[in-house]
Amino acid sequence: MINAIKVEQLTKKFGNINAVDNISFEVKKGEFFGFLGPNGAGKTTTIRILTGIINATSGKVSIMNHDIGRHKLEAKKLMGVIPEVSNAYMDLSGWINMMFQGELYGLHRKELYALSKELLIDFDLYSRKDQKVKFYSKGMKQRLIICMALLNRPEILFLDEPTSGLDVSSTFMIREKIRNINSGGTTIFLTTHNMEEASQMCERIVIINKGRIAAVNSPENLKLTVKKLQSIIVAFDRDMDKKSVYSLPGVKDVEKVGDKMRIFTEIPGELVFHLVDFARENDLKILTLNTLTPSLEDVFLKLTKEGNG
Ligand SMILES: Nc1ncnc2c1ncn2[C@@H]1O[C@H](COP(=O)(O)OP(=O)(O)OP(=O)(O)O)[C@@H](O)[C@H]1O
Ligand SMILES: [Mg+2]
Incomplete structure (x- = not known):
């Protein structure tokens, strides 16, 4: 089985803080993988390294066998990223945001229109597509950035706390969509604080604390080990x-x-x-x-x- 993600002895220092401290793990292709830890554990830092936004201090990351350090572009083509902080332009409409994102991914106009329409309908945003994002609710904004990430038709989807601060129905909808995306074969890398969410959704979980791995296992096995x-x-x-x-x-x-x-x-x-x-x-x-x-x-x-x- 091919590894979608392979992380070897990854370390990231910010000054004298070891935000990520010599971690190694693998995520299998098609796996629904959870990355859990308390505030400041190093989750976002790890995602930012894995998605090529920042460089590691040391260690190696492979995305479908592409070294993120040496073959960043190839690796990035395979991924969609839902960051911790929204990357949508608030003063532009949802539709225009989709157009910008699609152009960044190099999609042709016809394909971009069709896929944007399909995604916005699927995420129940199409009727609001021409409104500025700053007038969207938090749940709508979150759904939009998921749509933007999916324009890339990613093989691996990274989600940094996608349901944080959302109400029950938005959370439910987003979880349902992520599950469907995973059923279609996309590998999911999800960070969350929410144990319930991790327990319901993930096949395997890494628990990270102060930059180090505290446990790797399935939710049920983790429960059994204690x-x-x-x-x-x-x-x-x-x-x-x-x-x-x-x-x-x-x-x-x-x-x-x-x-x-x-x-x-x-x-x-x-x-x-x-x-x-x-x-x-x-x-x-x-x-x-x-x-x-x-x-x-x-x-x-x-x-x-x-x-x-
Ligand atoms: N750009 C930066 N400069 C300095 N320190 C940083 C920077 N980014 C992160 N850190 C530090 O690295 C550590 C890990 O932060 P990180 O954001 O990865 O945690 P997290 O697990 O995502 O936390 P949260 O659950 O609060 O989102 C923290 O101590 C944080 O203050
Ligand atoms: Mg974070």
């Missing part, structure tokens, strides 16, 4: 010291969550009995008790906690 993150949420009728719960058999960690305690364990079934005994011995009442399996969000928080990168 059995330790199974937990019990319990509320007693009196405030209890964390330490006293710590000493119970099988407890890995205890967190206070509002008026409840979240107790991490690999043996939630057994711990329930210990908690019942504990309550009896201390003359406590258990008000609520629930067991939780780890979510991708738990995995993410665990892997990106201070000092755990």
Whole structure:
């Protein structure tokens, strides 16, 4: 199987900040790939290197076997980019933006007209095509920049937080479209903070933290690898010291969550009995008790906690 993207020992320094710190990974052709990390993790910097906007300090990036450093033009012809900050001209209409973008890609006028019309209809923008982009809603602007990126008929689509700040229906529509684009064979490289989004959409995920890779796996495997993150949420009728719960058999960690305690364990079934005994011995009442399996969000928080990168 050909790699759509191959990243080897990539590093980017800004002064003494290592924004990207010696990362390596591969994305298979046709894969729906997620690139996750907290604010400042290095996601946008990585996308900007992969799409040839900035140069790496060291390391190598291949896009369908084209070295982005040496064969930038060939590599760029294969990609569509939806950047973190909109690249549309606000004082021009959606249609004119499409025309500009298409000319940059070297499309012939007839083809450009037809494809622009098709895309704008598909993304529900055609009736507003002659209005200036500054009058578009945030969701409309985002849909327009996706249309602009698709004019290139890309083999790889890079999306930097495409649904950030959008409402439920715009988010739903954009996710649906991206899924369809992927079904048509396009490789997707998606960055997001949104665990739910990554879990629903991606086949494989890299979690990056402080410029370094903290994990690479499928969403389900990531959840499985953190059995330790199974937990019990319990509320007693009196405030209890964390330490006293710590000493119970099988407890890995205890967190206070509002008026409840979240107790991490690999043996939630057994711990329930210990908690019942504990309550009896201390003359406590258990008000609520629930067991939780780890979510991708738990995995993410665990892997990106201070000092755990
Ligand atoms: N042009 C630049 N000059 C100096 N520092 C930069 C520059 N671009 C990024 N950085 C720094 O590199 C680090 C990574 O930033 P980056 O924008 O890649 O993070 P991110 O994962 O995309 O974050 P966010 O989720 O907030 O978008 C940060 O510490 C940032 O301040
Ligand atoms: Mg970013």
